[in-house]
Amino acid sequence: DAGTASASVTITQKAQINLPPTANAGADRTGVEGDLVQLTGSGADPESGTLTYAWSYVAGAGVDAGTSCSTTTPSSASTTFSCTDDGTFTLTLSVSDGVNPPVTDAATVTRASRS
Numbered sequence: 665d666a667g668t669a670s671a672s673v674t675i676t677q678k679a680q681i682n683l684p685p686t687a688n689a690g691a692d693r694t695g696v697e698g699d700l701v702q703l704t705g706s707g708a709d710p711e712s713g714t715l716t717y718a719w720s721y722v723a724g725a726g727v728d729a730g731t732s733c734s735t736t737t738p739s740s741a742s743t744t745f746s747c748t749d750d751g752t753f754t755l756t757l758s759v760s761d762g763v764n765p766p767v768t769d770a771a772t773v774t775r776a777s778r779s
Contacts, residue, residue: 683710684764689757689771690742697775700736700744705769707741707759717741718758718766721773727751750777 688706695701707715719738723731731749745755753773760766 682713682761682763684767685709685713685715685759685761687757687759687767687769689755689769692772692774693745694774694776697747697750697778700746701773701775702742702744703735703755703757703771703773704742705757705771707757709761711761713761713763716760716762718760719743719745719755720758721745721753721755723747724752724754727753745773747775750775 686708690704693701693703703719705717707717709715717739719735721733721735723733728749731747733745733747733753735743735745737743741757745753747753753775754770755773756768756770758766758768
């Protein structure tokens, strides 16, 4: 007598969690107004995904309202920063993996007056 048999298999797949990247704006820097200051930032993604970078800055108290500042490569991990006035500036590096909300880290740039 030939019998029949049946079996069932349940496969459970765990959802993969995409961890956020990390951001490092580098060390605080000093310089003289008008000169370029190098900022060496970095980012890392636990899943080795492609990262995008964005630098922004905020002038501290006492910086003249008409001060002109710029970064040479605002969408790179590293950039240079220049301002026409002395004072303290906070530069923030934002790092995104395109999946999680961007993460940030900040560095302080203190610029002395040109004598």
